[in-house]
Amino acid sequence: MDKKIYFIFVIIFLIFLILLMTISADSHLKKEYIFLEISYKNGNFSLINKTLEKGYYPKAIIDDYEYKVNIVSDRGEIIYSTAFDPILLFTDSFSNEIIEGGAIRLNETEFYVILPNLKTAEKAEILKIIGQNGESVKVFEVEIYDVGAESCRIK
Amino acid sequence: MEKWVIVSLIMLMGIALIGILIFIFYWKVYQISEIGENCSIIIENEGENKIDVVFFTDGVNKNRLNEYINFFLSSEPYINHKNKFNFFYAGAADCKIIEDFIFCYSKETLKKSSSCPNDYIIVLSNQYSKIRSSSYINLISLNINNPPNVILHEFGHVFANLADEYTPSTIPSGSKNCRKKCSDFNNLEDCFEGCSKSNYQRSSENSLMRISNSDEYKKLNTLLIEERLEKYG
Numbered sequence: 001m002d003k004k005i006y007f008i009f010v011i012i013f014l015i016f017l018i019l020l021m022t023i024s025a026d027s028h029l030k031k032e033y034i035f036l037e038i039s040y041k042n043g044n045f046s047l048i049n050k051t052l053e054k055g056y057y058p059k060a061i062i063d064d065y066e067y068k069v070n071i072v073s074d075r076g077e078i079i080y081s082t083a084f085d086p087i088l089l090f091t092d093s094f095s096n097e098i099i100e101g102g103a104i105r106l107n108e109t110e111f112y113v114i115l116p117n118l119k120t121a122e123k124a125e126i127l128k129i130i131g132q133n134g135e136s137v138k139v140f141e142v143e144i145y146d147v148g149a150e151s152c153r154i155k
Numbered sequence: 156m157e158k159w160v161i162v163s164l165i166m167l168m169g170i171a172l173i174g175i176l177i178f179i180f181y182w183k184v185y186q187i188s189e190i191g192e193n194c195s196i197i198i199e200n201e202g203e204n205k206i207d208v209v210f211f212t213d214g215v216n217k218n219r220l221n222e223y224i225n226f227f228l229s230s231e232p233y234i235n236h237k238n239k240f241n242f243f244y245a246g247a248a249d250c251k252i253i254e255d256f257i258f259c260y261s262k263e264t265l266k267k268s269s270s271c272p273n274d275y276i277i278v279l280s281n282q283y284s285k286i287r288s289s290s291y292i293n294l295i296s297l298n299i300n301n302p303p304n305v306i307l308h309e310f311g312h313v314f315a316n317l318a319d320e321y322t323p324s325t326i327p328s329g330s331k332n333c334r335k336k337c338s339d340f341n342n343l344e345d346c347f348e349g350c351s352k353s354n355y356q357r358s359s360e361n362s363l364m365r366i367s368n369s370d371e372y373k374k375l376n377t378l379l380i381e382e383r384l385e386k387y388g
Contacts, residue, residue: 012170033269035262035265035266037262053266053269054269055191055266055269055270056191056207056268056269056270056271056272056273057269057273058207058273058274058275058293059204059207059274062386063316063329063383064316064328064329065316065327065328065329066327066328066329084292084293085292085327085328086292088291088325088327089289089290089291090289090290090291090309090312090319091255091256091287091288091289092287092288092289092305092308092309092319093255093285093287094287094288094301094302094304094305094308094367095284095285095367096367097366097367097368098321098365098366098367099308099319099321099364099365099366099367100321101256101287101319101324102319102321102323102324102325102351103312103318103319103324103325103326103327103351104325105325111260111291111292112262112265114265114269129328129329
């Protein structure tokens, strides 16, 4: 009788450990982000590559920049939004008293958009802010998880 | 009560206790392992919603990081918001020279930075002093042979969208420190001609967004930075 009880307790203990390990593995998997490689040339954006990566992504920025990136859900709702300016590069020379250099508007560049991996995400879009009141025009859109053929998804 | 029931109860309690201890142990391990294995903490404050800054080095000894962090945190207005910043180190990065400036923004560096919480990335690179530092999106490429206040100037660009106050330059969309008219400053400070564009106005004569030997953002820029800092905990 005693042996049976011991055996049951050992089994319960092992189940408990396995559950704990599963929770642990799951919590690590949650730190994922979508890495979009985008090319810009003379006003046109195009996708080079997209991958699902493990790790941290930067917190969203809600301030006024020239471009906004939205994640749109499968229901068409904006579920994440951040702002940036991939066309502007600052260079500064501190050789003289007055700084020199200046910001350059790029005609051509490759940049990377890092977005959280959200469960209901469907597509990512880049909007260009064109008006003082936040009016915008969509300049780029990508299905986040599709990689070509219908059956191929990155998650 | 039968002896085996008592033994069972004691064992059950023992298992529950062990379970709780294991849970606490793993919970602490999770807390620590939140940071990737290539990431080391330099300064981490308690709480959430911090400004996470990740450093890389390119031909620079890791010991130099503290010099820059101490300088940054002892400068206005960051000195009053020290607990809003976390600093991490994520290893070495490769930078390239384009014309006369340094550029460390790359796919590899961005992916490596993801092992740490990363809102802003600063790469310290050892280049000839003539080579300019630069900022692109959220990454600052810093030549350590430029004066130390370059970090303040570049952080002003990436963090608060501040425009250059020297001329000529380009005013970023949504930037608020260069205005068309003096009246746009609401009598906040003085008004001086020339702010990225010769026909735009700046609110202080010599802020660190204009001159190389200043460590002060001056009033308007400080307010704009503080507006952003207020969004963090």
